[in-house]
Amino acid sequence: MSDYDNGGGEEGPEIENELLPLDAWHRARGGRMVPFAGYEMPVQYEGIMAEHLWVREHAGLFDVSHMGQLFLSGDGLDAALEALIPADVVSVKLNAQKYSLLLADNGGILDDLMFTRWDDGIYMVVNGAVKYDDIAHLLDHLPDDVTINHMADAALLALQGPEAVTALSRLVPGVEALVFMTGGRFTWQDVDLWISRSGYTGEDGYEISLDAEHAAAFADALTAEPEVRPIGLGARDSLRLEADLPLYGHDLDPETTPIMAALNFAIGSKRRREEANFPGAARILAERESGPPLRRVGLVIEGRQPVREGGTVVDQSGAEIGRVTSGGFAPSLNAAIAMAYVPPALAEIGTVVQLSQRGKLHSGTVTAMPFIPHKYVRAGGPK
Amino acid sequence: MSRYFTQDHEWIDVTGDVGTVGISDYAQSQLGDIVFVDVPEAGKTLTKGDDAAVVESVKAASDVYAPASGTVLEGNAALADTPNLVNEEPETNGWFFKLTLSDPSELDQMMDETAYAAFVAGL
Numbered sequence: 001m002s003d004y005d006n007g008g009g010e011e012g013p014e015i016e017n018e019l020l021p022l023d024a025w026h027r028a029r030g031g032r033m034v035p036f037a038g039y040e041m042p043v044q045y046e047g048i049m050a051e052h053l054w055v056r057e058h059a060g061l062f063d064v065s066h067m068g069q070l071f072l073s074g075d076g077l078d079a080a081l082e083a084l085i086p087a088d089v090v091s092v093k094l095n096a097q098k099y100s101l102l103l104a105d106n107g108g109i110l111d112d113l114m115f116t117r118w119d120d121g122i123y124m125v126v127n128g129a130v131k132y133d134d135i136a137h138l139l140d141h142l143p144d145d146v147t148i149n150h151m152a153d154a155a156l157l158a159l160q161g162p163e164a165v166t167a168l169s170r171l172v173p174g175v176e177a178l179v180f181m182t183g184g185r186f187t188w189q190d191v192d193l194w195i196s197r198s199g200y201t202g203e204d205g206y207e208i209s210l211d212a213e214h215a216a217a218f219a220d221a222l223t224a225e226p227e228v229r230p231i232g233l234g235a236r237d238s239l240r241l242e243a244d245l246p247l248y249g250h251d252l253d254p255e256t257t258p259i260m261a262a263l264n265f266a267i268g269s270k271r272r273r274e275e276a277n278f279p280g281a282a283r284i285l286a287e288r289e290s291g292p293p294l295r296r297v298g299l300v301i302e303g304r305q306p307v308r309e310g311g312t313v314v315d316q317s318g319a320e321i322g323r324v325t326s327g328g329f330a331p332s333l334n335a336a337i338a339m340a341y342v343p344p345a346l347a348e349i350g351t352v353v354q355l356s357q358r359g360k361l362h363s364g365t366v367t368a369m370p371f372i373p374h375k376y377v378r379a380g381g382p383k
Numbered sequence: 384m385s386r387y388f389t390q391d392h393e394w395i396d397v398t399g400d401v402g403t404v405g406i407s408d409y410a411q412s413q414l415g416d417i418v419f420v421d422v423p424e425a426g427k428t429l430t431k432g433d434d435a436a437v438v439e440s441v442k443a444a445s446d447v448y449a450p451a452s453g454t455v456l457e458g459n460a461a462l463a464d465t466p467n468l469v470n471e472e473p474e475t476n477g478w479f480f481k482l483t484l485s486d487p488s489e490l491d492q493m494m495d496e497t498a499y500a501a502f503v504a505g506l
Contacts, residue, residue, distance in 0.1 A: 049416040237442070331441065
């Protein structure tokens with residue numbers, strides 16, 4: 001027996017992996033540690049299926065400290081950042097959070113990221129696997145007046161699920177007043193916390209940044225709440241797949257534009273489209289008007305066998321016309337699902353496409369995403 | 384009946400010239416939640432080491448190799464509807480396929496239960 005597909009790992013060459021601030025904490029709780037994005041990370045505790053379903057019903061604590069936390073400050077920061085990402089940075093209000101993309105000159109995606117306006121600058125979270133590349137890119141392209149601080153001593157925890165608000169507000173009163181994609185500063189037992197109401201599972205929930213030295217104590221306090229269990233990366237991957245949240249290095253890469261990736265909302269500001277001064281604007285805006293050569297879609301696979309990253313979309317003669325970039329078994333749907341890039345003619349909901357994996361043909365039906373509805377708590381929505 | 388194990392974590396129970404093949408409890412625990420198993424059809428001829436079956440967990444797909452050469456008698460039809468039998472009863476009802484052995488001497492190269500337990504303990 002042998003594994004030939006890890007369906008979401010990012011193992012590189014054999015190099016020494018870094019340890020998370022919570023490494024011992026995970027091991028003490030039975031986390032099975034695997035190499036991912038240059039770190040030893042917990043892939044699962046009790047099992048991916050049970051952990052996934054627990055998050056959808058209750059609340060799960062994820063350690064995402066491998067991600068890069070950056071703080072940017074200095075004169076002219078907004079305009080300088082707009083030269084690198086397509087977001088309308090200028091209009092982002094204090095404590096508001098936005099999703100955006102770091103773009104190459106040709107419009108290819110170098111990373112996806114979240115940024116928030118703090119009173120003294122911009123806080124940014126980037127993917128762990130490419131954080132050093134991102135920092136180098138930012139250092140190369142931002143003017144000298146802008147300072148980049150890599151918050152390497154900060155841990156990042158994500159508490160996700162419908163009961164996250166109940167558990168977290170017991171420890172940190174006030175977080176219940178936040179709405180999706182906003183944040184604020186809080187304290188817990190004299191520990192400073194930055195908390196935003198956001199995450200990457202499709203559920204309501206929070207991301208919490210704090211000094212690494214306090215992370216274990218805070219994780220202990222959270223998991224002492226009856227709603228909260230520690231959850232591994234395996235369930236994080238299946239949750240984000242069900243929620244139509246693309247993963248950098250898999251669903252997004254430098255060959256992909258935001259329009260191909262169906263992230264049109266990331267180019268959402270009329271002003272930025274008219275100014276057309278973000279990297280790759282000509283290509284991206286042309287694709288937005290006339291359609292991209294390939295487009296990311298969701299697929300439900302016939303039968304229970306997953307078609308995973310590396311599978312191909314094929315035409316009648318078996319020739320490759322697209323590719324699967326993420327795939328797996330969706331615990332909430334009890335079905336195999338995937339994200340794939342297909343020609344626009346096949347991107348309509350309900351289209352049946354043929355897939356090839358390890359010499360076997362599968363069929364998949366293009367399905368509206370997210371596969372599982374988002375449960376974000378938005379401003380003005382029901383509380 | 385004798386049971387043998389491979390270093391790739393297949394087991395085979397042999398009665399006469401018929402072998403029943405599955406994966407070990409250690410293997411299922413490493414794979415995690417199993418969601419799909421593709422077993423070979425009756426009549427398929429396998430050579431020792433061939434890809435014989437595919438087992439898919441939530442996270443990953445794995446090949447199961449034929450631990451010995453022979454002709455498949457049947458695949459375990461129960462796995463189509465209840466693939467988690469492999470998690471729950473890996474070394475009994477979660478078997479993958481039965482085959483008629485063409486060269487029983489191949490079993491001599493495999494581990495018995497005691498040797499396999501020692502092998503797993505060293506991993």
